[in-house]
Amino acid sequence: MSVATEMKRREFLKAGAALGGGLLISLYVPEFVPAARAADSAAKPVALNAFVRIGTDESVTVISNHSEMGQGIYTSLPMLLNEELEADWARVRVESSPVDAVYNHTVFGLMMTGGSTTTNSEYDRFRKMGAMARIMLIAAAAQSWNVDSQTCRAEKGFVIHTATGRRASYGSLAEAASRIAPPKDIPLKDPKDFTLVGKPVHRLDTPSKTNGTAQFGLDVYIPGMLTAVVARAPVFGGKVVSFNADQAKAIPGVVNVVQVPSGVAVIAKGFWPAKLGREKLEITWDDGPGAALSTVEMRANFSTLSKTPGLVARKVGDPAAALAGAAKTITAEYEVPYLAHCMMEPLNTVVDLHEDRCEIWTGTQFQTGDRAAAAKVAGLKPEQVTLHTTLLGGGFGRRANPSCDFVTEATEVAKAAKVPVKVVWTREDDIRGGWYRPMWYDHFAAGLDASGNPVAWTHTIVGQSIMAGTMFESYGIKNGIDSASVEGAADILYGIPNLQVDLHTPKNEVPVQWWRSVGHSHTGFSVEAFLDEVAHAGGKDPYELRRTLLAGQPRMLAVLDLAAQKANWGSALPAGRARGIATHFSFDSYVAQVAEISVEKDGTVRVHRVVAAVDCGRTVNPDTVKAQLEGGIIFGLTAALKTEITLDKGRVQQRNFNDYPMVRMFESPTIEVFIVPSTEHPTGVGEPGVPPVAPAVANAIFAATGKRVRRLPIKPEDLRSA
Amino acid sequence: MISFTVNGKPVTVEDPPSTPLLWVIRDSLNLTGTKYGCGMALCGACTVHIDGQAVRSCVAPVSRAEGKKVTTIEGISPDLTHPLQQAWIEIDVPQCGYCQSGQIMSAAVLLAENSTPSDEDIDEAMSGNICRCGTYPRIRRAIHRAAEISKQRGAK
Amino acid sequence: MSKSFAKKWPMQIALVVWAVLAACLPALAQQQAALATSSSSVHAIVAASTATNNAARSDAAAAQAAFNRAWTVFASPRCRNCHPSGDAPLQGEDGHVHIQDVKRGPDGKGVYGMKCSTCHQVANLPGANMPPGNPKWSLPPANMKMVIQGETAGEFCRQLKDPAKNGHRSLAQIIEHVSSDDLVGWGWNPGEGRTLPPLDRPEFVAAMKAWVDNGAACPQ
Structure with a gap:
């Protein structure tokens, strides 16, 4: 059975085992990961497990289930994985994972980045994922050379038969390796033999953060997308009583004004008309008891x-x-x-909502919650919601909102407006927005x-x-x-x-x-x-x-x-x-x-x-x-x-x-x-x-x-x- | 209709003349390296160059760019070879990275006007750019390093 | 640096000083139509004061009183904030140091990527506390600081009259100049969220005229 067939049938390759420290690691290969994300189909990336993919072009893609918000995890997690994988570090890149139980936080039991826990919680799992893939690659090479795996070793992206010096690249072995049964026993290196972990390594994301190519949530533009800003209650807990949007709608570029549970959204062709439109809204609020706060x-x-x-x-x-x-x-x-968090990138979320599916792009620390919240608003099952985690322009906790506020609201706007929409918070919205x-x-x-x-x-x-x-x-x-x-x-x-x-x-x-x-x-x-x-x-x-x-x-x-x-x-x-x-x-x-x-x-x-x-x-x-x-x-x-x-x-x-x-x-x-x-x-x-x-x-x-x-x-x- | 060049390429936009240049660059021209952070010229994330001078594009009406040369982060080098980019990579300055386009654009003006900036010069040139992740010590080091790289290149 | 700069560019500096001084010496600028007082009344004041000037009256007490009255405008945030004792402008009613700690630079227009025009446009931007603007937005240059912050009326008055500190201008030239620069008027059109000086423009101009006409004696 080919990998592609496996993918189509949405079968999960499972190699669940209790590994190390009572940590239950269930290893799946969710088919949609490589299929949906492969930039170059000719490269035929092959998933050896949920956390690593190897392309015939020798590219090694580490799948990060944790959000990169500046803490360097898009480098540290690949380092952990590659410490055991032994691929050529220069070929290693990183990609954010989709939302799936396999990617859950090992302690929290859901997908979340926070509590300064990523390295602590993934230290074993990412190394095991790397080791697992290496063992499979070596087994594939040994099989094709008809030699014992034990006589082969891995080095900088190659499997080498020590006695003969015969070599095969990871890229050439990947597909065969994917057909090897995942090992049950995954021994790890003695830390004294580490070559990557513990050494200063340049961050993988630095170049893209010096030439404008790094993509944050705010940088996502999808076809037909409009931009919305939301007028929220000036007092915590306040509700809209009534509003008049005539003047807002008169602003060139404003397309629609809709009420959502959190306020009134002005939807326009771009941020600027949306913001100008919001300034022209006349809203009567019921402040509620929050108006007494001092x-x-x-x-x-x-x-x-x-x-x-x-x-x-x-x-x-x-x-x-x-x-x-x-x-x-x-x-x-x-x-x-x-205190407000004041991430440099104000909150934002892109939602493309359809009857039977929903696609979301946002910089979040709390994928499981946000996906479930969006699904609830949209009347869909969580599995019908695809959430893409972009880079986060700072998080500091704000993007792990226990009420999933910004994704919930953006989904409400998309639902009411019936267009693909990017909801953008202004700095004022951020500072006055609570949490x-x-x-x-x-x-x-x-x-x-x-x-x-x-x-x-x-x-x-x-x-x-x-x-x-x-x-x-x-x-x-x-x-x-x-x-x-x-x-x-x-x-x-x-x-x-x-x-x-x-x-x-x-x-x-x-x-x-x-x-x-x-x-x-x-x-x-x-x-x-x-x-x-x-x-x-x-x-x-x-x-x-x-x-x-x-x-x-x-x-x-x-x-x-x-x-x-x-x-x-x-x-x-x-x-x-x-x-x-x-x-x-x-x-x-x-x-x-x-x-x-x-x-x-x-x-x-x-x-x-x-x-x-x-x-x-x-x-x-x-x-x-x-x-x-x-x-x-x-x-x-x-x-x-x-x-x-x-x-x-x-x-x-x-x-x-x-x-x-x-x-x-x-x-x-x-x-x-x-x-x-x-x-x-x-x-x-x-x-x-x-x-x-x-x-x-x-x-x-x-x-x-x-x-x-x-x-x-x-x-x-x-x-x-x- | 307002015409100017962005990173050497002529453009004509139909946005109203009072539209901030930032939103023209992002929403109309789809160059997303220039960031929105405050909308009040307080954080510097939106810094671009107009005819070589730093401008906070979030408050500059697009009319200010008429007939001028606008440079964004995407235009400072085609291949990460600007001394500031080299130094930023060498020192691993960015954390979340969101403010760094603006930081680099401000630093570029500093280096263009002062090839060997002191720490005090860096304070004076860079205090308009906020970094919430707190990369200031590394930005400082990287600007000094970029000055060295430029000098070495000049000496060749 | 500022010394050699001044030697090299005396004329340019003088012009800049003039432009900057104008920011706090309000006079007749055509864009002042927005002001409550009509420009014709200002013309009347100028005409009247010119007539008085011809009489060459000298009354130290009256001059000092007039300057003290004008001083309330100089000392207001709209003037004081750009005439700091240090090299960073001030902001707000409380006169806190400009939040970005921007620096004057030799020409008063800022330094590097922190020039005044990096943020300040040719006109005020709509919205509370948005960067105010004027085509000439700047501080006094480094060699002609014309400090208001921390000064008394008398100290500032002597500074204003000192040819070595005021760009070698006569009193008549001061009055004339402040009557013709558009940056002057910004003080009375400062944009949303900023208070106006305590006197309106014609009152301020009248006080300055009265000071000159009475012999321009400075308060102690």
């Missing part, structure tokens, strides 16, 4: 709540008694605002013993739940505690004998979502800044106190020491400059950072240098690890120094980069990243760089000025000296 009021309520006991997330020892018996106690309140990092308020108390060491630590957190009411509720919420609300607080690594972390989860209409480093984006700041207060209250050097408290945490201690050493902690600095230090454990990775700052007379904080050390287990592409830490630091700095979403009368008060400003080149520090060598399983790198930077900066500000920063973003007016 972040000033919320802040006051959160503050009050923070002084009352919440649901206990973690308790160790007897913190109340320890506080009562402490030689010294200190308390403090910390707070962080709502923010929650606003959080923390109350801390610490008790110190006579020698200044903390013996009690209580931490009450107030903030909305991200997972409540979503399909992730049962996964993330246990006993009323959303793990995302207390991560980085309930699981601190510091050895404090009496500790309590509790939680209040107020509800309101503001939609909240994971935002690069999720709960850690808040606890990293509050815990590490309050620990700095504890150090100073006890007369300890903040670095030395951390060393003491991390005595039982060798991996964190190692990154702390490395960062401190590389930053010359304790050495003299030029006048006006000061250092701050912080550590944070998140996504199973250990990070420490030292920030070097100065504060200008007008209170402007200049961050000159950030030194980071990370232990993320074994690295796949070390240069990518560094890039992710660099990026995480800049991302965290924007939150530390620049941005907040506020609401008044239910209206978001920010709208674009003028009032929701990003760190720019002139504000960007020198960043040095050091990786602690490790043979542990790889852990996250996309997010762990974010949490420590705000506290490192805040702690440095205290060192420079004696002023304690307990609220983000840091405001120059609070630090003004002249």
Whole structure:
């Protein structure tokens, strides 16, 4: 039976087996993958399993089931696969997978990119997929040469019969290999023999990102497609009562105006007339209860709540008694605002809807959810919906929306307008559109013993739940505690004998979502800044106190020491400059950072240098690890120094980069990243760089000025000296 | 009807004269390397050149291009050989990559006017371009590297 | 750099200074029809002040009072923001440093890919806080900064009168010039979301005339 026949019959080649670490890997070859996507039919690409295809032209295509949003996974996953496949790296390219159960996240059980989990979760599977294909290619060669497979080896895209030196290229063997039964036993290389993994490798996607050819969702144009922008409620939860589109329709280029559940869509021949048309819409809204929302009021309520006991997330020892018996106690309140993700590519989705099928192009982190949501709107089965994952112009969590908001809405527009349509969000839509990092308020108390060491630590957190009411509720919420609300607080690594972390989860209409480093984006700041207060209250050097408290945490201690050493902690600095230090454990990775700052007379904080050390287990592409830490630091700095979403009368008060400003080149520090060598399983790198930077900066500000920063973003007016 | 050249090719478009050049380039001419990021000249993702000068195409009416030479990211080299492209690839600058067309277009003007930019020059030339992924340290390195590549080529 | 630049191009610099100074010295520009006050009333003020000038009256107190009145316009965000003490223009009512930290450059027109015309068009763009525009949009050049930010009325007045700092212009030339440059008028037509100066144009012109006519004494 030929591969083509297999494809036509939509039969799946299954080689399911429990492989390694209890990970169930079911290997299928979904026929539609190569058939639909092969650019050059003459190349006859052959799928050896769901994750790799080899062409007679020697091309090797790795199928990525994870979205590329900047984190470098379109290079790291091919590296893992090719480490075992032994193809010529120069021939390797990458393609996004379709939506299919075979591509599900090994832990989450659906197709999703997030939680800094891609390398961690695919480290074994992609290597096994590469090894499986190599074994089949070798078997095919051995069969044709009538020799034992064991006497053959693979090298740079060829199978070689060692004794005779006979060679056959992968491309010439692919079709025969596809008829070989997939091996049940797939041994993997000893990591000491790695030739690709762990070495810095140039990203496969860089060239296309320097000449304009990289295709993001916004760059998808299909025949007959119109562009839509949607007027959404100015208040969260608001609904359209009525609208008049006469003036909008009078704009040249506007083709149609339709109501959808989320608002009113203006559909036009291109973005510009659509946007002009939207400005001319007259809409009467029913704001609903969201119109009363005010972040000033919320802040006051959160503050009050923070002084009352919440649901206990973690308790160790007897913190109340320890506080009562402490030689010294200190308390403090910390707070962080709502934050928008602000990916550089605003949200967009192309939908081509037909009676019996639907095709979607979008940059998403959540294919399974989005496809199901689109199918529901369209009245189709998920299998009738083809979702193409484009490159993502940033994700940061926003494109893994638990309500599948942007794909749902775009499908609604296509359904109402009955044309292929691209729904585009403006920057204002993005910033005012909700799904923010929650606003959080923390109350801390610490008790110190006579020698200044903390013996009690209580931490009450107030903030909305991200997972409540979503399909992730049962996964993330246990006993009323959303793990995302207390991560980085309930699981601190510091050895404090009496500790309590509790939680209040107020509800309101503001939609909240994971935002690069999720709960850690808040606890990293509050815990590490309050620990700095504890150090100073006890007369300890903040670095030395951390060393003491991390005595039982060798991996964190190692990154702390490395960062401190590389930053010359304790050495003299030029006048006006000061250092701050912080550590944070998140996504199973250990990070420490030292920030070097100065504060200008007008209170402007200049961050000159950030030194980071990370232990993320074994690295796949070390240069990518560094890039992710660099990026995480800049991302965290924007939150530390620049941005907040506020609401008044239910209206978001920010709208674009003028009032929701990003760190720019002139504000960007020198960043040095050091990786602690490790043979542990790889852990996250996309997010762990974010949490420590705000506290490192805040702690440095205290060192420079004696002023304690307990609220983000840091405001120059609070630090003004002249 | 407004006529100009894009990457050396003459074009005539029928968009209203006040239409931002960005949307003419993308929606009418289907050159998608130039990106939309803010629509208010705040992020630089839409940067193109008009007669060699950097312009934020999201706020420049297409009428501004009349009779002029527009260059987009697709036009800076036919084959990834521009020193900036070489340096960007060597240093693996991009992460998500969305802002990089604009970054490169801004950097190109910098290098055209200053063959050996200092860090301060780079701050002054590049602070109009936002990168949410935080590739600024690498952009800085890559601009220095591109200056070196240009110098080496010039010396040959 | 700016010194040699000035030596090399004194005439060009003077012209640029003039254009930039004009931005804050409002006078009669034809596109001011949008303003509340008709141009004929401005003509009347000019005519009247010219007559007074012929009388060569000198009254220091009256001049200082007039300049102080004009100063409220100079010190308003619409003028001050492009006459910063540093090399980056300011923005907004609060006069924060231009968010992109754009730099003046030798000619006041920005540097590299961050020239004023990179973002600012020949006219204001519709919409709140969209980049304002004018064909001459720029800062004062590096060797003629004409600083308002952080200055007192007296300091600015002396700067304005100093031929070494004002492009070697006489008072009459100052008045004449500000009466003929279209960038001047932008201050009263600043686009959506920006406040107007505290005096309207004719009031401001009248105050400047009164200052000159009374001997152009500067406030202390």
